[in-house]
Amino acid sequence: MHAIEARGLVKQFDGFRAVDGIDLNVPEGSIYGILGPNGAGKTTTIRMLLGIIDPDAGTRTLLGSDRPLSQSKLVGYLPEERGLYQSMRAVDTIAFMGALRGLPLKDGERLGRQLMEEAGLGYAADRQIRQLSKGMAQTVQLLGTIVHEPRLIVLDEPFSGLDALNQAKLERMIRAQAERGVTVIFSTHVIAHAERLCERIAIIAKGKVSFDGLVSTARDRLRPQVHLETETLDGPWRKALPDTVRQEGSWWHFTLPDSGVEPLLTALVEGKAGIKSLSIERPGLHDAFVAIAGEDAAAEMDAPTAEELL
């Protein structure tokens, strides 16, 4: 069962094709990352999936319905551009966001206070949003996203603008929601977040999905890298190394041959290479991203935004 299915989504803005035939499958109960550089089409895709805008072509279902807004009570959404009523109290903001999605206001206020206490912000529950720091206001908005206990949470660049402490808090919250069986989808341009949190990812670049599947599958597209240091620089053992091997002094770097580790080790030992150091490194998601989306897209991915540098 998929929480979200999209087929051939297309969206153009003034002749520019921001999303160009995207297909997605988000299994229920998973933590799903949408990765891509800025301007890749992540936000537009999310907005179409949630029914904020309709696509120019293609179809999508959200929790089984092709009318996403009809499922809004089961969905929590944190948009990329955060926005709150400045004169509203924090607890009222959470209750209001819950009420928009069908939660009675009184329940929303009670749960809002509870969530704020749990987040360590109980003392600020009755303060107006304009009296809160940016980080606190973001937390309030996040709490408003989950107050009605949705089945699906969609977070658009949720780590953007948060300090390291709050990023860690958010990661814990995402994991906690997933443990409750909630499907969590988030977009990010920081691969490390996706690598730590996600079981499945979609890589979007230039409005197209380059990859949609398990993180492990993405990594498995690349062979493990071997880093070997030997006492001798030549001998029969050299035949066991592939032609693409890169030598740096007594160090040898190469992709693990298809035959695996054991034949390599045997050749090295029997060929008296004199192994000083040997490590086999499984490719990270970043390497997989480079392989899938290309160097240019990868270079844009982890570059911090001006906001994040502040």
Place this chain on the structure above:
Amino acid sequence: MIETIRAAFVIGRRDFTAIIFSKAFFFFLLGPMFPLLIGGAAGLLGGQVAKDIDRPVIGVAMSVEDSRQLLAARATLAEQIGERRLPELKQLDQSSATIPPETLLKDQKNGLAAVLGGTLDQPVLTGTQGPIENYRGEIAMLSAFAQNAEATKLPPVETRLVESSAGNEKQQRLVTAQGAQVLLFMLTMLLAGMVLSNLVEEKANKIIEILAAAVPMDAVFLGKLFAMLAMAFVGITVWSSVGFGLAALSGPALPSLPTPAVGWPLFVLLGVVYFTMAYLILGSLFLGIGAMAATVREVQTLSMPVTMAQLINFFLAMYTVTKMGEPIELFACLFPFTSPFAMIARAAQDGALWPHLLAVVWQAVFVVIILRIGVYLFRRNVMKSGSAGRIKDSGGKKLFGLVKLPG
């Protein structure tokens, strides 16, 4: 539908409380005080100026005897028909009889508007066009009475006061109709215009994204519209309470309006209904227009043509007050933007109730249509929404979600 109304209530409740509990709302309530104060001050000032302005004086350059008789006739008649109904007369020196009237009129010291010469039999009035046109009749009357003093003894007229007369009732109800129209227009213009800037906060604060992801845009528009309507009613309640309080204090000094054709209780009820409909029709239009604006500056730029359009509607409705049953009046009743104003005027002059039921239904339909067009344009032009996304096309394509399109 129920879900849309529920969501509209949530949004409306938020907007309403945000407005009512803001400091700015207090100044909003004081708003009508300023035009009243300015109007009152201008009225007092105008009255004083009118008093201070000298009335035109006609110099009498007749023989001594004719002049004496003329002035005596004026004094007698002024007692009976009123001082201000007759021109001011000033007897000139006998020497002036030899001076041409044109010269007398040019003399700044005299300050004359006209000069009356000749005799009582054949008076000659010399002056500019205005005074001659205005006073030639009065001068002829005074000359006639001056020749026959007995005739100035006018018989006393016995008066008998009745509540109403058939000939007068229609005229009086026109006053009620026009008064109601003006009141309705003033309130609508004062209050519905505020809806123009209603979505700016949401767009500026990016809250629109949260709303659009959670509820249908129709609910956002509807909630905002009804929140502003509720706020308008709070304002009207406060203002009318103050108004009735002042009326109670001033008591019989206030003029009483003629009873409308449908009777006062029903007329007041219809007034509330038509204000609501006028507010919803114009408000839904303003909301749609305002939603297209990206900034407060754009909203301000838009408000001028919108106000002008409102005035045109009002003038059309005003014009049709005296044209009951004529095509232009029927058009004003049917045209959604003039319908509430034309119908309240109709309620003052015609006792039939069924047209009001039809009109309210008709107006409500237009509120829905205008609102849906506003939502459609907002989604298309501001949010840049497309038209696909559904797996199955169960209901066929609909224009603005209302009218099913062929094919």
